[in-house]
Amino acid sequence: FFFFLIKISTMKLFSISTVAVLLAQSASGFAPMSQQASFGVVSPRGSVLQMAKNPVPFFAQDSDDSSEDTESVDDSVSFDDEVEILVQAEMAKNEKVSNLRNAKGVDYAPWMNISADDESKIRQLVKEKAEVRRKRAEQEKDVSGNLFTDSQAQELSGTGLNYKVIDGQVELEWATKSESNTKGFIVKRRIAKTNEFSILASYKEWGPLASQGIEGGVYRYLDNTVSPGGWVYRITECDNSGSEADLCQCLVDVQTEDEQKQAVILGVGFGIFAIAAVVAGLVLDPLAG
Known part of the structure; x- marks a missing residue:
């Protein structure tokens, strides 16, 4: 009888232990994962092949090397x-x-x-x-103001600054639409393919370069000291506080008398050749007669 009771007690204890183990395993499914998710591929055997230890992909990471x-x-x-x-x-x-x-x-x-x-x-x-x-x-x-900010007015563009070569002299002309804080202008010149500008005239010494008022105006300057060659002219605007801003510039090619004569001869020769070609075409055209 005692042996029978001991056997029943052992079976109950075994059943309770089994139930406890099963409950513990089922409850672990609701527990948080102990391993942090990583960027990579998980194999069927449970091992993780990470592309990087950092969970962020390498192509999304900020480069350490600047x-x-x-x-x-x-x-x-x-x-x-x-x-x-x-x-x-x-x-x-x-x-x-x-x-x-x-x-x-x-x-x-x-x-x-x-x-x-x-x-x-x-x-x-x-x-x-x-x-x-x-x-x-x-x-x-080397450049400030409109010449630096406006890509269409950069070196040698000549935007806003017109010129004429008259008997070896260069006449410059430019216009402004408004001059709210302008005190005057400075005319500069340098030899082409060089960097250093020299001042030809300033509003401080020559009255016509002073500002014409808020509505702006047309300005002209005649350079009678120029020699044959390539020259870059630049107009710089000065405000009432003394600050300067480059407004416009242009490249001028001043020819010698011989070069001017050669240009005229070439022009006349080309004109004669063009006329002769037209006349020859009319004479030789079988449909003309």
Whole structure:
């Protein structure tokens, strides 16, 4: 009898333990996951092949290496050195992506490998960017006002500044629509393909260059000191506070007397040739007679 009671008690204890284990396993389904989700692929065996330890994909991450833009290169560096620095920076960015591999050693982006032809193309693009940057930097030093902000009024465009060459002298003419804070104008000149301007006249010494009022006006200046050659003329506007802003400019080619005679002779010769060609065409045309 006692043996029978002990057996029943053992069976009850075993049943209670079994139920407790089953309840614990079923309850674990509602517990929060202990492992943080990672960006990658989960295999059927439960192992995770992460593309990166960071849950953010590598192509969405901010690069640790601050890519050197053309604007950040020191102007004291030579042009060739600047191009080489920028080429190496571009190649390093591409190599960083092309060297990424998964746990099995498979490249994520094998198409990003750089060939010799790719390097040549990168070098050419970088060279063009460097040239644009340096040209822009020179313009910032040499040009201000409308000539710098308006792309249509840049070097040698002549927008707003008209000229005439009369007997070896250059007559300049420009107009303004409004002069709310203008005190006057300065006329500058430099030899073509050089950088240094010299002042020809200023509103401070020559009255006609002073402002004509709020509604603006038409201004003229005659340069009788010019010599044959190429010249760049520039008009600079000065306000009441003393600040200056370049308004307009143009390139003028002043010819010598011999060059002018040759141009006239060539023009006359071309006219005679054109007339002769027309006459010959009419005479030889079988339908004319």
